Amino acid sequence: MRKYVLLRGFYSLVTLWLLVTIIFAMVRLTGDPVAMKGEIGADATYLERIKHDWGLDQPVYWQYTGFIGNLLKGDFGHSFEKSLPVRDIYFERLPNSLKLGFAAFVISLALGVPFGMLSALKVNTWWDNAGKMIALLGLSMPGFFVGLVLIIIFGVQLGWLPVLGKGSSAFVWSNPATWAPFWFRDWPHLAMPAFALGWYFSGAMLRITRSGMLDVLGSDYIKLVRLKGVPERMVVAKHALKNSLIPVLTFAGLNLLIMVNVAVVIEVIFNWPGVGQLLYDGLSNRDFPMVQGVVLMSGLMIVMLNFVIDVLYGYVDPRIRLSR
Amino acid sequence: MATILGRATEIGGVSRAARRSYSWVREIPLVPLLLVTVLVLAAVLAPVLAPHSHLDPVKPTPGQCQAKYGMADCPYVDNMPPFWFSQGTFATPLGTDYLGRDLLSRLMYGARISLVVALTGTLFAGAIGTLLGVLAGYMGKWWDQIIMRVTDAWLTLPSLVFAILLSSVRGPGVWNIVLILALVFWSRYSRAVRGEVLALREREFVRLAEINGVGKLKIIRRHLIPNVMNTVMVLFSLQVGVAVIIEASLSFLGVGVPPPEPSWGLMMAQERESLMQGKWWLAVFPGICITMLVLSANMLGDWLRVRLDPQLRNR
């Protein structure tokens, strides 16, 4: 077991290192950020100074080793465009993304799990088909389309919901008084983006719940429980649900990370000041440290989650830990 | 001998009984098939069927110019509503956009872009991913380690973000998006294919072929690739929808297909402001087209998955 955990840990590190390297190389192919900071007709000395400030006058391998060294110290560098440390900006934005991500997560669970269970219990009935349809529609409508339709109906035509940003409440790390109220205010601002984002993921949720339920319902264990004469309602509520929720939750965890870190299109449409918008701004401004930082943070979270899942599965199922 | 047996049982994954009776034909879901057929026909026959040019404005009548601008002559009339509105005409059944171009014609040409980009992009991704997956699974050792670690890293990169990043390297353009889709999505295949190959490697027909001294390349070509095709096809059908959405999203964000070509995502981005003015049809029709295409691709993909994966037959 120890060897297995160590091996998985090592693999995770290798994955992260590869990710760091890919993203480092990739952003450097997108163009020269110095030219973007300067004005048309800017004097050369000014551009030289920026280049020096950003460390772009050094050879690439030197930039790379410096970058890795700083990463190990937890320093993501300075944003080119926003002139502040990437870490500060990222953590300033993170609560906004978490708020949106959690809300979308709840919506995706609320839509996905009950419908998934229903359609598993009533295979090939009206319920099953309706559930599948909702799931498929969610998966098939691009986020920006859902967003635009919501905006026009609830924002413009009915005027019920605000269309701009996240509202006035902000999460300020240095001010603990803002920590709690932040999560409970400005829900009207949250409603549309969270729904647009959550619906998309509810489709996948529904599928997983449905197939997980079917797996469990078809298992010998449940057959045995039924044979013992446990009422069907209890079978579902106590035994089947409990067992089928494990894959649902692991998958949901991954979804949550994705929603928090890379809800680019939804955040752009709704002007939601989250991490996804930060990433998009960074990409369009060739803000290398920003892009690197955000992608790495999301990669780090995903790799860590995968590692935890791998280890847990290894505990539960010895076959896995021996096969790899 | 073993080879023949192995292939015969594996191809298509459809049971022999089902194949003989052709009952599976009747099980193809009709609605998505119909939708896809309509869209493909619209795309292929766009030059014949489209009532107007998709790039040039529709030449207005003097009456229309007078009504809209109070001018005797004008180059185009913008934002004509669809035919069921009082100012609409059947000449431009779904109305015109802000440059007086016929929306229906643009949607038809838009289908071309979406289909070509999504299909070729996914195809290339499938080819790269399958090849790497087979190599990793069959060659094992360092091949496996290197390919799978890169695959893992690739999978942690969120697809849309990666696509945006690549598009700022390559610049806009239809074929650049195809390339981007291939580069982004190959890792989805290599993971699944590798798992499949690991199992196949232990199967008798592969073992026998190895014992008989069949070369590695030949084994890959003759035994492994044909047998992972089911998985690849299922993945392919599910990825096409995602590829359509990625293309639309890239174009929506302005880093995809360059105007004036009518990509659906781009049309939606351009008409966002009209949406606010109550001219909903300009952005909603392209949205519906995207949804139709992706929905039917997903439904067909689901069906295919059930067909090709015997374990799922009864779900």
Added chain:
Amino acid sequence: MTRRTGIKELLALIAALALVAAAGEAAAQKGGQTPILSGPLVKLDIKEAQIETAKGKPKGTFRIAQHFALDPGWLDPLEHIFALTMQTYDYLVHDALIKPMPQGEATYSLAEHAELAADFRRAAFRLRPGLKFHDGQPLSTADVKWTYENYKGAHAKLFRDKLEHIQIVDDRTIVFHFKEPFLEFMDLYNGAVSGIGWIVPKHYYEKVGRDGFKAKPIGAGPYKFVSQQAGVQMDFEAWEEYWRRTPAAKTIVVKGIRDNAARLAGLQTGELDLAFGMTGKVLPQVMADKNLRWVPNFTSVWHLAFPGYNEPDSPFHDKRVRQAVSLAINREFLVRQETQGVGKVWGNWISPENRDALKGDGKDLPLPEHNIAKAKQVLAQTKFPNGFEFEWFVPFVPYFDMGERILTDLRAVGIRGKLQSLEGPAFRAKMGQGRKGFPGNRTIVQNIDPRPGGAKATIGVYAVCGSPASIVCEPQIEELWTKHEASKNLDERDRLNKAIQKILVEEYYMVPIYWNPFVHAIGPRVLPEGKGIERYYDTLHAPYPWPWEVWEVRADR
């Protein structure tokens, strides 16, 4: 609203006056100010500040939407480049010795008196008495000196190279000594052109450092910085002790909102009070909305350029092809569609706000013609009788709709291309590299440049071979330009400058389109109600309505 003079023209003016001064005229002193410098002085045209005390308590929240993402770097004048957006934020938090105000392009602010020696080797300022920073610390000449010495932004090298030493006479009096005549000093030191004139608190900057200052700046301007979410929002609060007047609005909130439709929606729902850049598809809605008001705010002239045109294998090498491009554009209709008829078709590519620009309304240069038949006829004589396919049409960001309109006009004569919709910084970067920014020689650029400094400055950036951003490089123009740069005769310089402008337009190196209104839309909470908001737009040469302390809004409920 309309802005009349260019900054560099002031220079010309000053230079002219300098000659007068050198001829023996004594120092120009205003209002009983005791002179600081000895010897002959230049007569400076700096307007007196209008001090309005007792304006009542600040009230209400004023919410402004910038049309792109915000940058905390804008809050640090020490690192400013020439970018008018940065000045917008300087006007909130900081204050300059001299800056553009409604009174004039150079108006006394922190300084109450300035002198420039006739030999241009010394400049002196006297600060107002009793100046303070937001934290209550006094603003003294030590801060002015420190700001100068630590400035890193645009023209920093010039300022450093020219300086011999800075002499602090007392807390309020400072003298700059230059190694050699520094003719442009007073213009460049003006708050409109560089960041060096905006005074940064030495004690605070040294304490918190570069990052700390950008995260939470303090200054001597009318508004105190409260908080920001990098890129998204900045909050400011009125500083009632501001020397000129009590700011009118209690709170100013600035948001970065890229999407036109979102800014409009914000105005309509009352989430915003002022939004920039409201042309194109949203303009009819702004005009139709009875709650909203709008200001045309003319900036500069749209024009097309052809990077790489002078290479023989470029289709745009042939003057007649460029002429056909110009003839194919239906400018009247474009103005109508894009600006609801507010814009003005114009025959010069340089903004008429520059005093030395040729007028493009038929006075100096003819109004450009729209004639498809003639365009086809002209094209028929070239290598491309039926038109051709070029590569990219690259519009100034985010005017993609306008670009596609022009692209569609060109299709009518068979000139076909694709539109490249870049992001703002990428476009700037390409333009900054001039011809090299656009690989191949089959590209059309749709540009606009509201650059201060007169037509001369704009020509010097785009139409001279030596400029890094050069797009036009012609021996004929080079010759005139060299003469222009060498000449000390103002009349001759003006003649040469105008000759170059004429060539650029007549040879179709630059194809002017129309004079652009950079429309601002204003919500109902801004006072006065109804008409009268134009008064906020009196500052010269400003794409944004400075200063901010005069903007009045209704009190919050």
